[in-house]
Amino acid sequence: MIAKVFYAGLLALLAAAPAVAEPLSIEKQGSFFIGGHDVKSDTLSTLPAYAPSGTITVGQMYVRYQIPAGASHTPVTLIHGCCLTGKTWETTPDGRMGWDEYFVRQGFSTYVIDQVARGRSATDPSTFNSVKLGKTPPDQIPPIFSAGHEAAWAIFRFGPEYPQVFEGMQFPLETQGEFWKQMVSDWNATFPTPNPTVPALSELAIKLKGTILISHSASGIYPFQTAALSAQDIAGIVSIEPGGCPAADGDLKPYIQIPILVLWGDYVDLAPRWAPRLKQCRAFAEAMKKAGGKTELVVLPEIGVKGNSHMLMQDRNSLEIAAWLVGWLNKNVEAKKN
Amino acid sequence: MIAKVFYAGLLALLAAAPAVAEPLSIEKQGSFFIGGHDVKSDTLSTLPAYAPSGTITVGQMYVRYQIPAGASHTPVTLIHGCCLTGKTWETTPDGRMGWDEYFVRQGFSTYVIDQVARGRSATDPSTFNSVKLGKTPPDQIPPIFSAGHEAAWAIFRFGPEYPQVFEGMQFPLETQGEFWKQMVSDWNATFPTPNPTVPALSELAIKLKGTILISHSASGIYPFQTAALSAQDIAGIVSIEPGGCPAADGDLKPYIQIPILVLWGDYVDLAPRWAPRLKQCRAFAEAMKKAGGKTELVVLPEIGVKGNSHMLMQDRNSLEIAAWLVGWLNKNVEAKKN
Numbered sequence: 001m002i003a004k005v006f007y008a009g010l011l012a013l014l015a016a017a018p019a020v021a022e023p024l025s026i027e028k029q030g031s032f033f034i035g036g037h038d039v040k041s042d043t044l045s046t047l048p049a050y051a052p053s054g055t056i057t058v059g060q061m062y063v064r065y066q067i068p069a070g071a072s073h074t075p076v077t078l079i080h081g082c083c084l085t086g087k088t089w090e091t092t093p094d095g096r097m098g099w100d101e102y103f104v105r106q107g108f109s110t111y112v113i114d115q116v117a118r119g120r121s122a123t124d125p126s127t128f129n130s131v132k133l134g135k136t137p138p139d140q141i142p143p144i145f146s147a148g149h150e151a152a153w154a155i156f157r158f159g160p161e162y163p164q165v166f167e168g169m170q171f172p173l174e175t176q177g178e179f180w181k182q183m184v185s186d187w188n189a190t191f192p193t194p195n196p197t198v199p200a201l202s203e204l205a206i207k208l209k210g211t212i213l214i215s216h217s218a219s220g221i222y223p224f225q226t227a228a229l230s231a232q233d234i235a236g237i238v239s240i241e242p243g244g245c246p247a248a249d250g251d252l253k254p255y256i257q258i259p260i261l262v263l264w265g266d267y268v269d270l271a272p273r274w275a276p277r278l279k280q281c282r283a284f285a286e287a288m289k290k291a292g293g294k295t296e297l298v299v300l301p302e303i304g305v306k307g308n309s310h311m312l313m314q315d316r317n318s319l320e321i322a323a324w325l326v327g328w329l330n331k332n333v334e335a336k337k338n
Numbered sequence: 339m340i341a342k343v344f345y346a347g348l349l350a351l352l353a354a355a356p357a358v359a360e361p362l363s364i365e366k367q368g369s370f371f372i373g374g375h376d377v378k379s380d381t382l383s384t385l386p387a388y389a390p391s392g393t394i395t396v397g398q399m400y401v402r403y404q405i406p407a408g409a410s411h412t413p414v415t416l417i418h419g420c421c422l423t424g425k426t427w428e429t430t431p432d433g434r435m436g437w438d439e440y441f442v443r444q445g446f447s448t449y450v451i452d453q454v455a456r457g458r459s460a461t462d463p464s465t466f467n468s469v470k471l472g473k474t475p476p477d478q479i480p481p482i483f484s485a486g487h488e489a490a491w492a493i494f495r496f497g498p499e500y501p502q503v504f505e506g507m508q509f510p511l512e513t514q515g516e517f518w519k520q521m522v523s524d525w526n527a528t529f530p531t532p533n534p535t536v537p538a539l540s541e542l543a544i545k546l547k548g549t550i551l552i553s554h555s556a557s558g559i560y561p562f563q564t565a566a567l568s569a570q571d572i573a574g575i576v577s578i579e580p581g582g583c584p585a586a587d588g589d590l591k592p593y594i595q596i597p598i599l600v601l602w603g604d605y606v607d608l609a610p611r612w613a614p615r616l617k618q619c620r621a622f623a624e625a626m627k628k629a630g631g632k633t634e635l636v637v638l639p640e641i642g643v644k645g646n647s648h649m650l651m652q653d654r655n656s657l658e659i660a661a662w663l664v665g666w667l668n669k670n671v672e673a674k675k676n
Binding site for chain 2: 023024025026027029030031032033036038041044045046047050051053054055056057060062064069085086087090091095097098101114119120122123124125126128129131132134138139141142143144145146147148149150151152177178180181182183184185189
């Protein structure tokens with residue numbers, strides 16, 4: 001109850017003074033890739049103008065970053081979920097500021113990635129062309145998929161099923177058309193576990209000499225898998241509505257020293273896809289507590305914040321949630337630094 | 339000769355005072371999509387976790403923009419070429435400032451796109467899945483291709499053939515690995531002419547109430563095709579090393595009122611792929627001159643700037659070329675405004 005009042009009060013306070021309007025002062029911005037390896041193929045192309053044989057580079061992760069003038073916080077890395085790209089964190093479907101800019105305005109250097117084989121991170125067309133040429137059986141085509149609006153509706157928890165809407169919904173559904181444009185084909189089922197984005201995140205964390213990994217949905221588990229590779233440069237983990245948390249009865253040692261927040265929106269218990277995942281994450285958070293870890297699980301309606309979908313970084317109250325999150329990070333990550 | 343001295347002098351002057359180091363002051367930044375349409379499919383997925391049937395949105399063009407504080411110029415739109423994304427214009431392979439930031443620093447609102455079906459602009463996986471399921475013959479797979487390093491070497495004119503290097507080459511080949519990571523699969527052969535990026539550019543130009551379209555290579559023709567749709571909001575065209583110019587004996591009316599620069603790097607006459615294209619563009623520029631148009635064709639070595647590859651926006655002297663280009667725009671676009 002005390003926690004609830006504290007959070008709700010903090011939220012109201014921060015929401016009352018959003019940082020907007022003033023020009024953004026950027027010390028440095030740019031983009032780069034992490035990882036990648038060369039692949040030789042004889043089916044890069046079926047077109048006469050482009051050679052079929054040659055070497056391409058795949059497996060790299062695109063990163064776009066902005067360092068604010070007078071950066072004052074540990075850098076954050078924003079990791080999108082299933083069927084989406086780094087666009088997740090940019091301008092919302094109804095045209096409001098995204099978290100990518102909000103965090104920069106709060107003094108955080110901000111790194112937005114496109115997962116491996118997504119967005120500006122390359123894919124390999126060799127198998128398609130090999131099948132096209134009759135060299136490879138059709139069933140060998142990689143299992144790439146797109147999520148249709150109708151099925152995605154329930155997954156993103158806009159309502160119980162398409163096109164019903166949960167009462168009090170904060171997602172700006174009047175501009176849902178702009179959201180559907182964000183969705184892209186997903187190659188992740190073509191990869192082993194951990195996804196190649198995970199070692200790339202680890203390499204990024206080392207390069208940055210410390211970062212807070214903020215993941216979402218299908219990428220929710222990535223920060224934990226990254227910490228299992230090397231916890232040293234993971235300054236914090238914020239896993240938003242993860243597809244899964246580490247097993248409560250598994251090896252918790254990699255996570256013990258890391259401030260961790262597992263964050264959930266509203267209507268979770270009404271969603272058959274999500275309710276068991278929340279339950280599984282609660283078990284993880286409980287096990288972490290017993291093991292002496294610094295893991296907190298927050299379900300927004302339990303602290304008085306209602307109506308949030310799975311895409312809470314784009315909901316109408318997205319910047320209020322971001323402001324609350326900055327408060328959480330200041331208390332749990334920044335205050336713990338040497 | 340006078341023109342040559344003028345340009346070389348201007349180039350030296352501008353190169354001597356590059357605008358770097360100071361924090362970048364951004365009035366507004368963000369991203370959005372232009373265009374897009376819904377497609378229904380029964381083969382969106384072959385995975386049990388994601389429904390095969392549903393509606394997806396494809397055909398949209400991703401746009402990321404930055405408006406500098408005190409924007410003083412006509413907005414520029416940066417359009418990447420074959421097998422690449424908007425990354426083309428960002429940080430160079432050797433880590434220097436990209437044109438996307440340079441133009442912002444010079445007072446231009448800057449719009450960087452990912453062509454339709456590239457980067458953050460979605461693709462449709464339906465045909466792959468339909469072939470995988472045996473519902474569609476393999477030869478119906480769309481002709482997607484990637485350019486291998488070896489073939490791309492000559493196309494990007496790093497040298498006559500892989501791995502030979504032209505003498506005086508300005509491309510930072512010591513970091514070529516970072517450049518290969520920028521390359522992605524290209525879907526453009528799956529589209530009719532004009533490419534769907536063209537009407538999206540037209541819609542963007544109208545939305546911006548005027549923009550200078552800066553295109554490259556395979557997209558070199560797009561600004562002309564966009565002007566043919568509606569010339570009204572095309573404030574200028576800079577076509578860098580286009581795959582082709584409009585036909586000299588075609589309808590030139592759409593281009594007559596637009597300040598146009600067709601810009602070429604070095605070694606063009608040594609490249610069998612490019613020499614005929616330069617020749618064809620010279621014929622176009624000559625026809626435009628006769629028709630009373632404002633078209634200029636510049637081959638950099640002819641104005642004393644040597645060693646530029648096809649990727650001149652990433653060459654070592656990329657910012658000097660950008661500075662020269664700003665001078666050209668100030669003289670030919672800005673000075674002509676009401």
